[in-house]
Amino acid sequence: MTSTDHGHTHGEPGAPVRPTRQRRAVAEALASFEDFRSAQEIHARLTERGEKVGLATVYRTLQLLSDGGEIDMLRTEDGEAIYRRCSATHHHHLVCRACGATVEVEGPAVERWTKAIAAEHGYAEIAHTLEVFGTCSSCR
Amino acid sequence: MTSTDHGHTHGEPGAPVRPTRQRRAVAEALASFEDFRSAQEIHARLTERGEKVGLATVYRTLQLLSDGGEIDMLRTEDGEAIYRRCSATHHHHLVCRACGATVEVEGPAVERWTKAIAAEHGYAEIAHTLEVFGTCSSCR
DNA sequence: CTTTTTGCAAATCTTTTGCACTCTA
DNA sequence: TAGAGTGCAAAAGATTTGCAAAAAG
Numbered sequence: 407m408t409s410t411d412h413g414h415t416h417g418e419p420g421a422p423v424r425p426t427r428q429r430r431a432v433a434e435a436l437a438s439f440e441d442f443r444s445a446q447e448i449h450a451r452l453t454e455r456g457e458k459v460g461l462a463t464v465y466r467t468l469q470l471l472s473d474g475g476e477i478d479m480l481r482t483e484d485g486e487a488i489y490r491r492c493s494a495t496h497h498h499h500l501v502c503r504a505c506g507a508t509v510e511v512e513g514p515a516v517e518r519w520t521k522a523i524a525a526e527h528g529y530a531e532i533a534h535t536l537e538v539f540g541t542c543s544s545c546r
Numbered sequence: 547m548t549s550t551d552h553g554h555t556h557g558e559p560g561a562p563v564r565p566t567r568q569r570r571a572v573a574e575a576l577a578s579f580e581d582f583r584s585a586q587e588i589h590a591r592l593t594e595r596g597e598k599v600g601l602a603t604v605y606r607t608l609q610l611l612s613d614g615g616e617i618d619m620l621r622t623e624d625g626e627a628i629y630r631r632c633s634a635t636h637h638h639h640l641v642c643r644a645c646g647a648t649v650e651v652e653g654p655a656v657e658r659w660t661k662a663i664a665a666e667h668g669y670a671e672i673a674h675t676l677e678v679f680g681t682c683s684s685c686r
Numbered sequence: 687c688t689t690t691t692t693g694c695a696a697a698t699c700t701t702t703t704g705c706a707c708t709c710t711a
Numbered sequence: 712t713a714g715a716g717t718g719c720a721a722a723a724g725a726t727t728t729g730c731a732a733a734a735a736g
Contacts, residue, residue, distance in 0.1 A: 424690060424735055446725075460693045465726060483675075485625035485700085486725070500667055509667050519655050520678055527640055527649050529680030536676040538660055540669030564710060564715060586700075600718045605701060625725085626700070691734070702723070709716075 423470070428459040432467045436477060441508035442488035442501070480537055500538045504545035511538070563610070568599040572607045576617060581648045582628035582641075620677060638676045644685035651678070 435448045435455075443451075449464040468489050472479040478492035480499065490508075498516070500509040516536060524532045575588045575595075583591075589604040608629050612619040618632035620639065630648075636657070640649040656676060664672045 422690075422736090426691065426734075428692075444725085458693095462694075462727075463692060466691085469726095481621050481625055485621055485627065487625060500664060500669055502669065509669075511663050511667075513659060513663070515659050516656055516676075519653060523651050523653070524640060524678055524680050527651075528683035529640055529642065529649075529678075530683075530686060532678060532680040534676065534678040536656075536674065538664055538669075538672060538674040540664050540672040543668035543670075546670060566709075566716065568717070584700085598718095602702080602719080603717055606716085609701095687736105689735085692732085694730100696727105696729085698725100698727070700723100700725090702721105704721085705719095707717080710714090711712105 428457075428463050429467050431457045431459050432464055432471075436471075436489065436491045439490065441506055442478075442480065442490045442499075444482075444486050444488050448489070480535070483539065498536045498538065500540065502542035502545055503539050504541055507542050507544075568597075568603050569607050571597045571599050572604055572611075576611075576629065576631045579630065581646055582618075582620065582630045584622075584626050584628050588629070620675070638678065640678045640680065642682035642685055643679045644681055647682050647684075 431452055432448065435451050435457075436443075438451070439448075445461070445465050445468050448468070449459065449461045452459045452464065468477070468479075468487075471477040472489065476492075478490050479487055482488055483503075496517070497510045497512045500511050501507070513536070516534075520534045521532060524530075571592055572588065575591050575597075576583075578591070579588075585601070585605050585608050588608070589599065589601045592599045592604065608617070608619075608627075611617040612629065616632075618630045618639075619627055622628055632650075637650045637652045638656070640651050641647070653676070656674075660674045661672060664670075
């Protein structure tokens with residue numbers, strides 16, 4: 407409930423994380439997808455591949471990875487959480503609302519604008535979310 | 547599931563909209579708040595003020611207003627929809643994660659960048675969400 | 687053996703819907 | 712009146728949680 411950070415927050419001691427079959431499975435499923443998927447979809451894939459992993463576990467694992475900054479998480483326009491393995495650089499997404507095709511885009515201009523605006527109003531420890539939705543050419 | 551528009555989509559013929567007691571009430575509640583509130587909070591205020599309006603109606607009204615572009619709607623980090631009376635222009639928000647203080651900011655640069663990027667990748671009917679979070683000066 | 691993980695089902699919570707009933711124009 | 716709008720309670724969904732059993736170190 408306080409996982410506000412967009413940046414990575416590794417290194418917290420916490421409790422040891424054990425590499426289990428189900429965690430590996432979730433990681434693999436994540437790796438097998440090109441773009442963002444909901445916990446439900448990930449669980450479905452696992453199931454259809456014969457991997458028996460409880461839905462709750464998928465949620466727990468996804469949350470764990472997300473909190474650790476190891477995967478990207480964003481929200482659909484209707485509030486559903488969707489996840490994806492992420493690259494190292496900070497970027498944003500251009501998502502097709504019909505087929506879900508995602509394009510990663512970088513926006514140095516936006517980053518700069520964000521920092522400037524924030525500083526201008528006296529805000530610190532800036533984080534921002536920016537997602538662009540549209541209909542891709544093949545869905546039109 | 548198709549209330550995708552972020553921009554204003556006024557003028558659709560649709561059905562006539564009747565000014566009722568409950569709609570007025572919701573509008574007033576909205577006006578009484580300085581920043582973003584959830585449907586539940588708005589309903590709570592209505593109730594504590596003695597206005598009898600069903601929760602479902604609050605949701606329906608909020609959705610109506612939001613679809614008509616008459617109020618702003620955005621999502622909390624945990625996926626909850628929050629609303630606020632908004633100004634006419636398209637803008638974004640700089641929100642203090644500690645106290646919730648919101649500053650409306652305009653970003654012509656961002657708008658331009660968004661359209662450009664999208665067009666470049668062949669995406670149409672663009673919509674975007676951009677929220678900036680930070681800690682305001684008085685909360686530091 | 688101790689601690690972390692799971693599974694499952696039950697519980698939450700937000701938001702939506704079905705429907706009979708009440709209003710507005 | 713006819714069509715729009717409302718209240719309630721039930722239905723959906725997405726997540727989360729409690730707890731006893733299973734796995735990891």
